[in-house]
Every structure is written in structure tokens, then in C-alpha cells.
Amino acid sequence: MTVYLDFNATTPVDPRVADEIVHYLVDEYGNAGSRTHELGQRAQKAANRARRQVAEVVDAQDDEVIFTSGATEANNLALLGLAPEGDKISRRHIVSTAIEHKAVLEPLARLDKMGFDVQLVDPGPSGRVAADDILAAVRPDTLAVSVMAANNETGILQPIEEICQRLEGHDLWLHVDAAQTFGKELDPLRSHRIDLMSISAHKVFGPMGVGALVARSRDYRRPPLKPLMFGGGQERGLRPGTLPVPLVAGFGLAAELAGKEQAARHEACLRYRSAVLAGLAPLQPVIHGDEQFTLPHVVNLSLPGVDSEAVMLAWRGIVAVSNGSACTSNSYEPSHVLTAMGVPDNQVRGALRLSWSHMSPPADWAEAVDRVRALT
Template identity: 65%
Template structure:
């Protein structure tokens, strides 16, 4: 195990699955769990009022990342719940307005594709836009699919397997004047790619705390108003008035504060973090160059801390075993890796089956240590025949 005393520490390069918690965030979460543990719904004493103040501050910190209003933030258990709320929550509106057409893409996370499958089973027309070999959609393909009965468009910002950024600014521009709501799954990009998510045409944004050095178990759905109108989402849960009734339940104040602080730090340290990630990217590419690797996805339009590569020598599983005491990487989404199936993302890009089987996702952060990539190369060589 990487954390047993006296054993070498394995370099953690799986930050797309989850990031380490920033020490400052962890300290704040612990303080609120042990010293200021009031319920934000208790208004009759200082413990409750202090907890409410903490939540209010975190709401503002999350909103500031995307230039939203604090009252447009709904805290959730993570981006998966936010995605479900954003999609399934529109079902009653679609039935009321007789607008049952939804546009999304073939490379979305399962937290989008599975709710969409449920809506399709309930009579909605789900239209998935394909991607090119670089892993990007064309905004014109979205525009051409818009219809009078289009209710919702949902496009991820950064793909969780390749790191490739989708042209959400172009999608937003293409939807100008159309009443359809635009949702962006920003689990991988929130706090990392700032300007694109500040476009006011993006109506809904899903956020995850544990992708930005915050705690697991907390996220948010950002739902911008159009004038005075909020997105017509129906809650999936009932039983309390918290979060304007949209997401009832006792607010996890320590986790919310952790998300808020992590969001604030992400903005304040954005430039230095990005610079360090780019430096590490050069190290990864230079270190693995002797293997003549194949990069999956357009590196010119990708997050600076993610690479999806197919290495010659062996299937991804064999490479991960060879590297298990050196560096921790993955072969795709952490949500589906327990029962591995060929990546639907890479398959949608038109990659050959053998290249998909050899694909690894390497993702790091500004906190990541250096890796002995020469040793990593040595461990891969000789495992199998190289990719042709």
C-alpha cells in the first residue's frame, strides 16, 4: 500500500479520478466538524447562525468562480447528483410544455448518459452529437439539431478521460435566441478553466468538490436566472425547505465550507497551478517519448494536466501492474473501472480496439511529485509487441 510506513510513496497521477484534499481545506473541514458544528437551519442560537454564515460565505465563493449570484448555487452531494437534478428535474417541464427533445454528446460521463437513457425510456427524444477523431464536437452540429421542441442541451466542458475541452462558448453562441436551456457538466473544469464558464448563456453548471482539492461528498448545481426566471427544475427529493426546496436535507456545513474554500483557492492560485501543471506535462511527454506513444485527443484544446495515451508494449492493465509501485494511473473513468469495458469515449472517437485497450489516463496536479519516467519506460518495454 502506498501509505504504509517505511514503504516508498507511489506518485499519484490519477487526479481526474479525485484530487488530494488541500491541507488548508482539510483543516477548515476538521475545525467545523469538531469546534463549530452547528446546524445551518438552527436560527435560535449562535451555533446555528455561525453555521449559516459559513454556508453563505461558501455559496459566494462558489458563485464567484463562474460570475454567478450566490442565490443561484444549490449544494449537492457532488456532480453526479447535480447532473441528475439538472436533467431529470426538467422532465415535468418537458411534459408540461410538450418539449421533449434533448441534445447531448456521445462522450458524456455516465452521470449524464444514464439519466438521459431514463428520459428516453419515458418518451423523450435524446439526440447525441458525435465527436471527431480528436474528441471534440462541432458546435454547428448542435445548432443544426436545435428544434422548436428542444428543451435542453447538455454538453460537458472537459472530458474526464481525454481532458479535451468542448467548445461550450461556441455552443452557447449557437443557441443565442433559442429558448432551450444549456447545461454544462464542469466536474473536470470548474476552477481550472475560468472564462468559458462565466458565459451568461450557460444556464446550469454541475460542480464537484473532490476534483478541485476539496472533500468528497459535496458539489453544486449552479442554475442562473434568465431575467427573473429560474430554470424550471422540479426537485428529485422532498422533505425539507433547504436550498429553496430544490435539494432538501440538512446541509453538510463542513463539506460545503471545504468546497467554498477550495473554489476560492482555485481562483486565487489559478495561474501558478496551471504553470506547474504545464511543467509536469512536459516532463511526462519527454519521459515517455522513448516509447513512441500515441496521444488520444487533441492536446491543443485539452486541460494542461491530463493525457490519454496508448503505450506500445502491452494492454493498459499490464502497464498499470508494471507501474503499481512507481506511479498510480488509470485506464479511464474511475466510476466504471471496477468492471472494465472498452472506453465509450475512445470508441466514439473512432480509435481501433487495440489502441483503446492500450489506453491510459495520466492526470496530475500542482501538488504531484516527480516521477522516474526512465524507470517507467524500462518496466513497459518487453511486455508485448509495440503498437503498429
């Protein structure tokens, strides 16, 4: 049996969450916008409950949760949705990092074409940007800072708490792409200095196709977002369209379970990490990024003398791993993340990402090692 080790790409739906989704697909199938009958009212209650469940994980208010199709849409709404405000107040400078997911980098590229000045901060070999460098880039005309909570390729946690503390008193807007840490690293995302936060359900054992933008009020003022789509006025007029109640309900339950079970899941992932590194130790892997800041369920590494594509082929039937971001493209491109970290080209070409969960079964690492050795 192949052991799935690509949880940063997507997670399976928790059986408890699947039951919730099916219930609202088959039994409670009302439209949350239909307020004239009981089925619609019950659908609205389910959506409201899910909004509360998501909000509680990050210590937000229910009405600060805007449901989207996922973190990519949330990133676009957060960044492009701020553009009209930037034009209005003549603040067209944005600070971000060179290791962001393409779901952030591509909206930033769009803003650049619109006349905004986008400044990307490099991380250095650790894979972690320095809060000093982020703050040094801030100018009087900075509209927003956007820093991911953890990198999707390396699992390196970024200094969100320190950035939040040091931005106290600044009136710029802080956006965090939290797709990889929502429900996993709880405290950093509870900072009320984070104005905008992007989340995907399918990274936390919920369904694909649903996520959220958390838009926190600050001093009783909501982030001045403008919608990217129009028609219907749902989600406070920022994200029109019929709410997918089954997906939203599943997302809500997945969020609640993640918050309640976070500590146990974290410990299980740490134990699995030890097994992964011990199993691959005979191959002398080169680990990318500072391990003290790495999520417990991720490792990015290169195996000396072998190409990642060859290793993935050799490991078929044993483990399913990745050599980059599954969310970016169907074709492999050299990692912009590892390149920004200064990783040598030969190691970039050989890089593999292994990501597991609290319920991952053991893998046959002895066989995996033998197969790699057969390649050299």
C-alpha cells in the first residue's frame, strides 16, 4: 500500500466531516438565502454555526468570516480588494516576501501592473524572513504587508507574532496567508493585529472548494475591501453567490475538530517526523530550512546524487510525495522558494517535500532507501 505523504497539498476529509457534508447534501438541502421556509432557515443556521466555528479557531467575530472557494480566492480578495483604497489615499506600496505561494505572488504581480510598488523580502538560508527586514521595508506610503504564516514547500514558520507586535500603531493593513497553519498553529493566528487572513478547508481535513477570508475590524473599522465579483450581495457584498452549505458546514466542523484536537495531532506528527528522518538517515539527506522553525508534519530535503523525479518514480507503491507546490502547476518548475533561500541548483532539482498527518501509517523506509541506492 502506498503511504500518502503529501498532506500540504491536500488532506483527506475526516469521516465525521464527510457525514456532516452528506447530511446537508441529502437531508438538509435548503438554500441559506431562502428565508421564507424551514429548509432555508435551517441552512442559514448551519452556515452561521460554521462561521462561528471558523471564527473561534482564530479568535475572530462571526461576522468577520467571509466564505470563499478557498485560500486562493481569499488572497485575491484581500490584496486586489485593497487596491481601490490604495488609489484613493495614494498609498501604493506593498511589502511581501519572495517565498509566498503563487496565490499571493500572482495577485501582487497584477498590482504591480496596476502601478503599485511591490517589494519582496528574501528569507535567507533559514527559509524564514526576518521581522527586521519586513519592518525596514515599510514606508509612509505602504498600504499593506502580506506574509504567509508558514511556507507550503518547506514548512518553515514565519515570524507572524513578532511582525504583529512590531506593527502595533501602524495603520497599514496586515494580510496573512494561513492556509498551512490554520487549525495547526493556533496562537499566532489569534493576534488581532492580523487584519486579513486566508484559509482553505481542504488543508485541515475539510472539503475542497471552500475556504474563508477573515477580515477583522480594527478600531471599529472593517478593512476597506472592494468586491472582485458582483451579483447577489452575499457575504457582506464581498463574495456574491449561493453559499455551498454542505461545504461550509463541513468546513465549520473541520475547524472545530482541528482546534479541539490540535495538541494531540501535533504530538503525533512530531513522532512521525522522527521516524521519517531516522528512516532516511542512511541516504544522508540535506534538509532545507531551519528545523527549529519547521511545522511538525513537513520536511523538505534533497537526497545527494539523485533527481527528485527519479526518486518519486522509484518510490511508487511505497510513498507518495511531492517536489513542489501541487497548487501551482501540473508541470514541474524549479522552486522559487528554495531559489530565494539560496539553495544550490542541483539541490533544488533534487528537492522533495514530505508532509504527513496525525493519522499517517508507517512507511517502509528500508525499502525506500534501497530503491534510491539502486538509482546511483
